[in-house]
Amino acid sequence: MTSAIADSAPVLTSGLTKRFRRQIAVDRIDLEVPDGAVYGFLGPNGSGKTTTIRMLLGLISPTAGEISLFGSSLRAGAPAVLRRVGSLVEGPAFHPYLSGRANLARLDAADRYSNPRDSRSRIDSALDRVGLLAAAEKRYRAYSLGMRQRLAIANALLMPRDLLVLDEPTNGLDPQGTREVRHLITELARAGATVLVSSHLLAEVEQICSHVGVMYEGRLVAQAPLSELRSSTVQTVRVDTDRSEEAAQVLAELGLSDIAISPGYVTATLGEVAVEKIMPNLVNADVPVLGFAVLQPSLEDVFVFLTGEGFDVSG
Amino acid sequence: MSAAELLLVKNPPRARVSTRFLRSELKIIFGRRRNLAGMGVLAVVPVILAVAVRVSAPGQGDGPPFVSAITGNGLFVAFAALALELPLFLPLAVSAISGDAVAGEANLGTLRYLLAIPAGRTRLLVIKYAAIVIFALAATFLVAIVGVIMGLALFGGGDMTLLSGTQTSMADGMWRLALSSLYLAAQFSALGAIGLFVSTLTEQPIGATIAIVLVNVFMFILDSISQLAWLHPWLLTHWWTAFADLLRDPIATESIKRGLITALVYASVFWLAAWARLSTKDISS
Ligand SMILES: Nc1ncnc2c1ncn2[C@@H]1O[C@H](COP(=O)(O)OP(=O)(O)O)[C@@H](O)[C@H]1O
Numbered sequence: 001m002t003s004a005i006a007d008s009a010p011v012l013t014s015g016l017t018k019r020f021r022r023q024i025a026v027d028r029i030d031l032e033v034p035d036g037a038v039y040g041f042l043g044p045n046g047s048g049k050t051t052t053i054r055m056l057l058g059l060i061s062p063t064a065g066e067i068s069l070f071g072s073s074l075r076a077g078a079p080a081v082l083r084r085v086g087s088l089v090e091g092p093a094f095h096p097y098l099s100g101r102a103n104l105a106r107l108d109a110a111d112r113y114s115n116p117r118d119s120r121s122r123i124d125s126a127l128d129r130v131g132l133l134a135a136a137e138k139r140y141r142a143y144s145l146g147m148r149q150r151l152a153i154a155n156a157l158l159m160p161r162d163l164l165v166l167d168e169p170t171n172g173l174d175p176q177g178t179r180e181v182r183h184l185i186t187e188l189a190r191a192g193a194t195v196l197v198s199s200h201l202l203a204e205v206e207q208i209c210s211h212v213g214v215m216y217e218g219r220l221v222a223q224a225p226l227s228e229l230r231s232s233t234v235q236t237v238r239v240d241t242d243r244s245e246e247a248a249q250v251l252a253e254l255g256l257s258d259i260a261i262s263p264g265y266v267t268a269t270l271g272e273v274a275v276e277k278i279m280p281n282l283v284n285a286d287v288p289v290l291g292f293a294v295l296q297p298s299l300e301d302v303f304v305f306l307t308g309e310g311f312d313v314s315g
Numbered sequence: 316m317s318a319a320e321l322l323l324v325k326n327p328p329r330a331r332v333s334t335r336f337l338r339s340e341l342k343i344i345f346g347r348r349r350n351l352a353g354m355g356v357l358a359v360v361p362v363i364l365a366v367a368v369r370v371s372a373p374g375q376g377d378g379p380p381f382v383s384a385i386t387g388n389g390l391f392v393a394f395a396a397l398a399l400e401l402p403l404f405l406p407l408a409v410s411a412i413s414g415d416a417v418a419g420e421a422n423l424g425t426l427r428y429l430l431a432i433p434a435g436r437t438r439l440l441v442i443k444y445a446a447i448v449i450f451a452l453a454a455t456f457l458v459a460i461v462g463v464i465m466g467l468a469l470f471g472g473g474d475m476t477l478l479s480g481t482q483t484s485m486a487d488g489m490w491r492l493a494l495s496s497l498y499l500a501a502q503f504s505a506l507g508a509i510g511l512f513v514s515t516l517t518e519q520p521i522g523a524t525i526a527i528v529l530v531n532v533f534m535f536i537l538d539s540i541s542q543l544a545w546l547h548p549w550l551l552t553h554w555w556t557a558f559a560d561l562l563r564d565p566i567a568t569e570s571i572k573r574g575l576i577t578a579l580v581y582a583s584v585f586w587l588a589a590w591a592r593l594s595t596k597d598i599s600s
Pocket residue numbers: 020021024025043044045046047048049050051052314315599
């Protein structure tokens with residue numbers, strides 16, 4: 001049984017590739033989203049996240065490669081497995097002259113697997129979860145960008161889902177809305193769903209992800225549990241002291257690199273040096289240490305480390 | 316295995332067969348102000364026609380087909396209105412609905428959400444086409460029914476004289492009107508299949524509608540060039556005026572039959588073309 005479960009990972013791709021006329025948008029990626037994960041699918045604008053997600057949802061067909069969702073191949077043409085997937089792709093899209101509720105009712109009616117008898121209550125609870133119940137009767141065209149985004153998330157929650165694929169769910173939301181979405185994702189994951197959430201804003205999803213996949217120019221440059229990814233990256237130490245020059249010299253003798261001296265503290269890249277050797281050496285050199293820390297690299301640091309470049313738009 | 320997964324294993328969901336999707340599609344078509352305004356225009360024609368004939372001096376001019384017969388029997392308002400709206404208004408209405416069918420959803424972006432549900436591409440085309448056919452029926456019968464009401468109100472009913480000169484009962488006349496409307500609705504449904512196909516080619520619903528109207532007008536033009544007589548039987552629009560054959564006694568079935576076969580062939584070919592197009596199309600809108 002164990003292997004069968006391992007085989008039926010919510011998302012598994014091999015060599016997944018999409019070539020548009022002039023460019024390769026997605027280049028041989030092997031995505032693996034484990035069951036129960038909150039998988040942060042990260043990368044700058046234009047790195048191929050939405051294109052990948054469109055392929056996962058059967059909206060566009062891959063140029064090459066395979067996709068399996070919960071162990072069933074998407075190639076086999078049976079999109080039935082998609083009933084287990086709730087999605088938000090490239091922003092909200094609804095009929096402008098229908099109300100939020102009528103729009104959800106329309107999508108629910110198009111779902112062969114939904115029960116018409118509890119349609120009303122499911123729509124209400126989905127609207128409630130995204131804080132849109134009060135505006136349910138308003139026409140979609142009167143919705144603000146944030147309300148539209150919320151409605152799109154509500155659509156993904158209309159039915160109980162095993163996998164939620166959310167493409168940039170916090171786009172257009174204010175900080176409060178962003179916090180709410182993060183909370184919602186955590187809640188969904190706790191209830192047993194697997195979540196694939198894409199973002200071009202690393203800091204926004206950093207706090208909620210268990211796993212991370214990093215896209216860069218169509219390639220998946222890293223994929224790992226978040227903690228693993230962090231520890232594989234350069235670690236920085238920081239020494240707070242009022243004698244930064246002398247501290248810097250000690251660190252240099254120990255073999256740390258990228259030493260930066262600032263008034264009141266020194267930072268340096270740890271490299272191969274053992275952390276525990278630093279303090280005794282500072283003390284021996286009579287450097288007064290007011291504080292010492294090994295800094296967790298932010299996802300941004302990880303990204304720069306992986307690509308050697310900043311987190312900018314790639315063409 | 317997650318809790319939600321266990322839930323699905325225990326209660327495997329079954330696909331339901333229901334008319335819910337079709338009803339929601341119809342609600343969108345018939346709830347849209349633009350479409351209601353269009354249907355209003357369709358309904359105004361028999362009203363104007365009946366009033367114009369009523370207020371003008373009797374026996375004045377020949378006018379369009381059937382019009383001279385109106386004063387004899389009000390039912391002819393309906394036939395005359397259908398004949399008047401057949402070249403442009405009714406096909407335009409069907410073009411607008413069918414052009415919007417897929418291109419409209421692609422334009423709004425709702426197509427990707429429908430397909431991600433998954434609504435199913437083939438199922439979507441079946442529902443969209445069913446809605447187009449229902450619209451074609453509704454539009455044709457709207458013109459006929461408004462024509463009957465106006466005609467009976469302004470000219471009265473009673474026995475009617477058919478095109479072949481024979482007399483028949485009012486009930487038989489109504490029956491022939493219903494058959495004519497069904498025949499024309501079938502023709503417009505075939506045009507709707509062309510429209511559905513065009514609609515899968517673009518993300519611009521207005522562009523699709525214009526293209527379908529152009530195809531329709533183009534067929535009329537070809538049909539009017541007598542040097543192209545060999546081509547005429549292959550044109551969908553060639554058979555449209557054959558609905559008048561239903562007003563003969565006995566009914567001249569030859570053209571009606573060929574018209575229906577032509578419509579069926581057009582509908583099948585273009586529905587399949589739409590399917591071939593949509594089932595492989597990248598939805599990147
Ligand atoms: N339909 C399309 N036709 C041509 N190029 C496309 C299309 N969709 C996306 N691309 C290109 O593919 C690349 C990846 O785009 P996308 O997947 O949307 O990136 P992301 O979602 O990470 O911002 C971009 O360079 C984009 O211009």
